[in-house]
Amino acid sequence: MEVDEAEAVQLIDGEGEFAGESAERFMASAGVAVCGLSYAVVSIMGPQSSGKSTLLNQFFGTNFREMDAFRGRSQTTKGIWIARCVGVEPCTVVLDLEGTDGRERGEDDTAFEKQSALFALAISDIVLINMWCHDIGREQAANKPLLKTVFQVMMRLFSPRKTTLLFVIRDKTRTPLEHLEPVLREDIQKIWNSVAKPEAHKDTPISEFFNVEVTALPSFEEKEEQFREQVQQLRQRFANSIAPGGLAGDRRGVVPASGFLFSSQQIWKVIRENKDLDLPAHKVMVATVRCDEIANEKFSCLTSDAEWMDLENAVQSGPVPGFGKKLGYTVDVHMQEYDKEAIYFDEVVRTAKRQLLKSRVLNLIQPAFQKMLAHLRTRALEKYKTELNLTLESGKGFAASVKDITESSLNEFDQGCADAVIKHADWDYSKMLEKVRHDIEDHTLSIREKKLSELTNHAKEKLRKALVEPVESLFDAAGHTTWASIRNLFKRETEAILPEFQKNFAGFEMESASSEGMVSNLRDYARSIVDNKAKEEAGKVMMHMKERLKKFIRYLSLYQSIARSSELVLVFARFTTVFSHDKDSIPRVWTGKEDVRAIAKDARSAALKLLSVMAAIRWDEKPDRIENILTSTLLDGSVTSKGASSSSDPLASTTWEDVSPKYTLITPSQCKSLWKQFKAETEFTITQAVSTQQAHRRGNGRLPPPWAMVAIAVLGFNEIMVLLRNPIYLFLLFVGYLLFKALAVQLDINREFQNGMVPGIISVTAKLVPTLHNILNKVATDQQQQQQGRHQEAAAEAPQPHPQQQQQQPQPPPPLLLSPRSPVSELRRLHVPFSPVRKAASPSPSSSPSSTVSSPRNVGEDQKPRQIVEPNNESNNAYSILMVYTVQLELEGYKGGKTGYTVVDMALPAYACKKPQHAPCRRPPEIHAAIVFFLQSSSDLPVGER
Numbered sequence: 029m030e031v032d033e034a035e036a037v038q039l040i041d042g043e044g045e046f047a048g049e050s051a052e053r054f055m056a057s058a059g060v061a062v063c064g065l066s067y068a069v070v071s072i073m074g075p076q077s078s079g080k081s082t083l084l085n086q087f088f089g090t091n092f093r094e095m096d097a098f099r100g101r102s103q104t105t106k107g108i109w110i111a112r113c114v115g116v117e118p119c120t121v122v123l124d125l126e127g128t129d130g131r132e133r134g135e136d137d138t139a140f141e142k143q144s145a146l147f148a149l150a151i152s153d154i155v156l157i158n159m160w161c162h163d164i165g166r167e168q169a170a171n172k173p174l175l176k177t178v179f180q181v182m183m184r185l186f187s188p189r190k191t192t193l194l195f196v197i198r199d200k201t202r203t204p205l206e207h208l209e210p211v212l213r214e215d216i217q218k219i220w221n222s223v224a225k226p227e228a229h230k231d232t233p234i235s236e237f238f239n240v241e242v243t244a245l246p247s248f249e250e251k252e253e254q255f256r257e258q259v260q261q262l263r264q265r266f267a268n269s270i271a272p273g274g275l276a277g278d279r280r281g282v283v284p285a286s287g288f289l290f291s292s293q294q295i296w297k298v299i300r301e302n303k304d305l306d307l308p309a310h311k312v313m314v315a316t317v318r319c320d321e322i323a324n325e326k327f328s329c330l331t332s333d334a335e336w337m338d339l340e341n342a343v344q345s346g347p348v349p350g351f352g353k354k355l356g357y358t359v360d361v362h363m364q365e366y367d368k369e370a371i372y373f374d375e376v377v378r379t380a381k382r383q384l385l386k387s388r389v390l391n392l393i394q395p396a397f398q399k400m401l402a403h404l405r406t407r408a409l410e411k412y413k414t415e416l417n418l419t420l421e422s423g424k425g426f427a428a429s430v431k432d433i434t435e436s437s438l439n440e441f442d443q444g445c446a447d448a449v450i451k452h453a454d455w456d457y458s459k460m461l462e463k464v465r466h467d468i469e470d471h472t473l474s475i476r477e478k479k480l481s482e483l484t485n486h487a488k489e490k491l492r493k494a495l496v497e498p499v500e501s502l503f504d505a506a507g508h509t510t511w512a513s514i515r516n517l518f519k520r521e522t523e524a525i526l527p528e529f530q531k532n533f534a535g536f537e538m539e540s541a542s543s544e545g546m547v548s549n550l551r552d553y554a555r556s557i558v559d560n561k562a563k564e565e566a567g568k569v570m571m572h573m574k575e576r577l578k579k580f581i582r583y584l585s586l587y588q589s590i591a592r593s594s595e596l597v598l599v600f601a602r603f604t605t606v607f608s609h610d611k612d613s614i615p616r617v618w619t620g621k622e623d624v625r626a627i628a629k630d631a632r633s634a635a636l637k638l639l640s641v642m643a644a645i646r647w648d649e650k651p652d653r654i655e656n657i658l659t660s661t662l663l664d665g666s667v668t669s670k671g672a673s674s675s676s677d678p679l680a681s682t683t684w685e686d687v688s689p690k691y692t693l694i695t696p697s698q699c700k701s702l703w704k705q706f707k708a709e710t711e712f713t714i715t716q717a718v719s720t721q722q723a724h725r726r727g728n729g730r731l732p733p734p735w736a737m738v739a740i741a742v743l744g745f746n747e748i749m750v751l752l753r754n755p756i757y758l759f760l761l762f763v764g765y766l767l768f769k770a771l772a773v774q775l776d777i778n779r780e781f782q783n784g785m786v787p788g789i790i791s792v793t794a795k796l797v798p799t800l801h802n803i804l805n806k807v808a809t810d811q812q813q814q815q816q817g818r819h820q821e822a823a824a825e826a827p828q829p830h831p832q833q834q835q836q837q838p839q840p841p842p843p844l845l846l847s848p849r850s851p852v853s854e855l856r857r858l859h860v861p862f863s864p865v866r867k868a869a870s871p872s873p874s875s876s877p878s879s880t881v882s883s884p885r886n887v888g889e890d891q892k893p894r895q896i897v898e899p900n901n902e903s904n905n906a907y908s909i910l911m912v913y914t915v916q917l918e919l920e921g922y923k924g925g926k927t928g929y930t931v932v933d934m935a936l937p938a939y940a941c942k943k944p945q946h947a948p949c950r951r952p953p954e955i956h957a958a959i960v961f962f963l964q965s966s967s968d969l970p971v972g973e974r
């Protein structure tokens with residue numbers, strides 16, 4: 029319900045209960061609460077039905093209930109009522125008190141009178157005391173007990189405020205006020221004097237506590253017009269009553285209007301409890317409560333402030349530009365509201381409550397500020413990372429980049445923090461600044477490690493590339509200067525790469541000790557590359573050599589049970605290389621004139637040299653005695669003596685003299701056992717070579733001795749003459765000779781009889797008929813070819829066909845140096861389709877064999893032009909016409925479906941006879957072994973391929 033400003037409400041009911049709810053409504057509707065200190069409180073006391081309500085209504089335009097005179101005189105006002113004066117500035121609140129000396133309460137019930145009087149004195153600036161004119165000067169006047177009560181309760185107020193007592197004399201008579209007032213004042217003084225006072229105020233004059241004013245009004249009932257006129261004049265005195273010199277008292281202890289209701293309630297509570305009323309303490313208490321209420325209200329306003337909520341939401345997702353400015357403005361608004369409302373309360377209390385409010389506000393907004401700092405921290409770190417990357421990419425030095433960007437990032441963070449703080453708080457963001465600094469330092473360290481690691485890895489990769497393959501190559505050609513070459517290589521490459529590395533990390537501004545340490549580590553790494561390569565390369569080379577050796581073994585059918593250890597493979601490889609090649613690395617052709625034992629010794633010596641090279645890693649130039657020891661003990665044969673004691677055997681040890689164990693690859697005792705095994709296995713090779721040489725010599729000495737030839741001529745003279753006289757016999761003899769010769773070549777008589785007479789006869793007998801059949805077929809084939817040749821000659825004489833037709837004719841088979849039907853030519857024919865690379869490299873059938881694919885390990889060797897020994901007509905030896913024919917078989921590629929090639933590179937001394945090309949050729953043992961090897965290998969091929 030809206031309360032009109034003139035509408036009076038009950039503040040305290042007749043039972044003495046404070047009507048807080050209706051009073052609050054009144055305060056809100058009458059707008060008193062916002063008046064601050066600019067308000068005045070007026071009360072009226074007086075006997076019952078003395079026209080108090082009538083006077084107030086006429087004075088201030090209020091609507092207090094008045095007694096209806098036509099219904100009889102009775103109590104109208106019960107308790108205390110309150111209303112706001114109409115048209116009086118400043119805001120004036122008026123209290124209408126229950127009349128004293130009322131019949132309703134009885135003669136002895138004066139408690140409420142005293143309580144209400146004290147209440148009126150405590151909260152009012154002006155107290156109107158309504159009294160009848162005819163009571164002045166009377167001893168038993170009705171106002172005398174009232175005044176006594178007022179003065180007595182006044183003494184119960186500590187530090188009482190100075191109140192104006194305005195005596196309103198009603199129904200004034202013809203006696204002028206000038207005569208009435210002294211009498212009244214005298215009565216008042218008498219009453220004041222009669223009141224018991226505390227010792228401190230015993231002699232205090234009444235003027236210390238009261239401003240006594242007196243006025244008189246005509247009767248409202250009899251002289252209403254005059255009454256109204258004089259009331260209007262009197263009303264003027266209530267305008268600006270609180271101004272200096274105004275009607276109001278000194279207003280000490282006045283509380284702000286917003287606290288008026290609370291203050292009144294508390295005062296009434298104290299009065300009801302019959303306690304002394306300490307107005308200053310009450311004022312502080314009111315201020316405390318009210319400031320608390322105001323602070324709570326303002327804090328609540330802030331928490332629901334739209335700008336604050338928007339700001340708080342925004343800062344959750346990222347930094348807010350102008351955060352401090354926006355937040356400071358919002359806080360300012362609410363703090364100023366507090367100041368505005370609390371300004372009239374006790375200053376000490378007000379300030380204390382303001383501080384409390386401020387700390388609550390800061391606690392509320394600090395998480396948002398911390399969030400803002402977190403965003404700034406993240407942004408500073410991101411900026412640092414980005415700019416560092418860009419700067420490093422531009423090539424600027426690492427340390428200089430870090431210094432510049434750190435400074436700029438921290439400055440930006442600092443500015444962001446300064447922008448985020450508010451003037452109300454002295455928030456310290458130095459800890460966050462330290463965190464950002466640590467973030468940057470951590471990131472810098474990680475990037476530094478990463479960059480240094482990249483540089484180191486790059487240098488290591490360069491070292492690896494620069495050392496691995498050259499070292500591998502040097503080990504391939506192991507010899508006297510191998511380790512010297514490796515040392516030179518190591519020195520050259522490290523001196524080229526390490527300074528470049530040192531130059532690259534100069535930008536990191538490292539301490540010289542760290543820098544040198546890193547270079548030293550890299551140098552150690554380079555050494556480890558060589559060391560590891562020395563070990564690994566042995567393994568790799570062993571594998572290759574083992575493969576090669578296996579093929580060589582297949583070729584010669586010699587080494588069937590060797591290569592039990594990888595070191596032995598190396599030694600064997602060197603041996604077979606030397607043993608099978610001459611000094612110019614040309615495949616050796618056994619002519620029968622070589623000194624096989626001397627060659628074998630050279631081969632063993634070379635193998636031993638390889639063994640000595642591979643026996644240890646030599647980083648220093650200090651010569652060692654490994655080769656000498658190996659030569660003297662192994663090559664000269666002393667080691668083979670079974671009775672050699674360990675004390676005289678320099679190889680009976682696990683370490684080399686002057687060689688560190690960590691640099692030892694093959695120990696002396698290992699060398700010794702390897703050599704024993706090597707000698708045992710190679711002995712057979714040498715024996716085989718000697719046998720081959722002897723067979724060769726036998727082949728060259730097949731003509732019968734001269735005495736036998738003379739005996740044949742003498743004893744067979746008649747038969748010779750018969751043959752000479754009969755050409756048919758001579759022809760048949762010639763044909764028979766040719767047939768026998770062809771059979772002998774085809775059957776390889778010498779080889780068949782190598783295993784003994786009886787096995788030879790059996791073998792030759794079994795092969796005789798098929799061989800004869802082959803020869804006859806060959807003769808028939810030759811005749812057909814001759815006829816085809818004649819046809820072609822005839823066709824050549826005929827008109828030439830169109831070039832395209834000519835291209836479509838099938839190409840003739842490639843010319844063969846051997847017989848087209850010979851096993852070796854079959855070998856070549858079968859091999860050609862197997863090599864796709866060979867096809868690509870040799871589109872023409874007449875391409876040189878040197879264009880074939882070779883083993884990677886033999887690239888250097890294969891790149892040399894193949895030395896082909898053309899048939900030499902100048903040579904008298906029919907078997908000395910040699911050619912080097914390279915046979916490359918991808919046999920391994922067909923076995924087991926492997927995709928890679930295993931290239932068998934065999935230098936085969938091929939045989940081409942002086943006889944016509946189509947005649948059958950006799951095979952030397954090496955060719956025969958190669959064919960046997962091929963046929964054995966090709967047995968794994970599919971039937972069609974074979």
Ligand SMILES: Nc1nc2c(ncn2[C@@H]2O[C@H](COP(=O)(O)OP(=O)(O)OP(=O)(O)O)[C@@H](O)[C@H]2O)c(=O)[nH]1
Nearest residue numbers: 076077078079080081082095097103104105127248
């Ligand atoms: N004689 C005379 N009577 C008056 C005057 N003013 C008012 N009255 C009459 O006095 C009677 C009481 O008036 P109220 O104004 O109700 O008096 P009151 O003091 O408020 O009464 P309570 O509130 O009951 O104590 C009414 O009948 C009025 O008409 C006046 O100036 N002189």
